Amino acid sequence: MLRSYLFNFAFLFLIGCNNSSADSTNAANHNDSSKISKGNTGDIVKEVANSSNKPDSTDNTSSNAVAFDEAYIQKAIVSKIDSSIWLTANMKLDHRIFGYEKPDTTSRKMILISIFTNDVEGNPFKCPFGSYYQTSNMTDMEIKYVSTEGIFIKASVFKKNEFQGAVYMDKKFIEFEE
Numbered sequence: 001m002l003r004s005y006l007f008n009f010a011f012l013f014l015i016g017c018n019n020s021s022a023d024s025t026n027a028a029n030h031n032d033s034s035k036i037s038k039g040n041t042g043d044i045v046k047e048v049a050n051s052s053n054k055p056d057s058t059d060n061t062s063s064n065a066v067a068f069d070e071a072y073i074q075k076a077i078v079s080k081i082d083s084s085i086w087l088t089a090n091m092k093l094d095h096r097i098f099g100y101e102k103p104d105t106t107s108r109k110m111i112l113i114s115i116f117t118n119d120v121e122g123n124p125f126k127c128p129f130g131s132y133y134q135t136s137n138m139t140d141m142e143i144k145y146v147s148t149e150g151i152f153i154k155a156s157v158f159k160k161n162e163f164q165g166a167v168y169m170d171k172k173f174i175e176f177e178e
Contacts, residue, residue: 075175076113076135078145078153085143085155085174087113089134097174099129099143099167103152110167111143111157129157129164143167145174 074093076085087095096119099111111129114120120131132138142161146154152168 073173074115075173076169078174078176080177083145085145085169086135088136089115091115095173097169098125099127099155099157099169100152101167103149103154103168105170107168110165129167 072093074087074090074095076087076095076097078085087097089095094115096114096116097112098105098109101108101110109125109127111127112119112123112125112131113133113135114131115133118124120133123131125131129141130138135143140160141164142158143155144158146156146166148154148171149168151171153171153174155167155169157164157167
């Protein structure tokens with residue numbers, strides 16, 4: 001009887017081990033390109049290779065594109081009084097907003113407002129209008145909403161009240177003041 005009990009225990013043990021190794025093999029072979037990592041702000045974020053939930057595109061110059069939970073994305077605000085665009089960084093919310101030369105995310109990056117140090121320090125994307133944590137860091141500069149063009153908003157960049165150029169920002173990161 002003891003021998004039968006040991007045989008059944010060994011049999012169940014092997015079956016259990018086989019299923020867990022199959023699960024780990026399936027997990028290893030699963031084509032999920034996401035991984036969990038610690039972001040620059042100290043929060044845990046999920047990095048995703050090809051996600052439509054990216055705050056904005058990046059390249060190899062800086063950190064990988066990071067997918068955010070919609071509830072934790074901070075948007076820039078368009079003032080209803082003067083159409084100025086502003087964003088004050090909130091360390092509990094993430095933001096990465098590029099201003100592009102054309103209404104196309106593959107066009108030249110002209111300006112960046114980002115919470116991430118790797119995106120801002122040293123202007124790694126070489127944005128002609130600079131990289132900033134928030135709009136209040138833009139010395140003698142201002143961005144003003146002009147129009148909406150498809151999935152982008154068109155904005156004018158001013159330095160010392162002189163027009164510098166137009167940029168296009170993804171409108172999903174822009175909110176209009178009520």
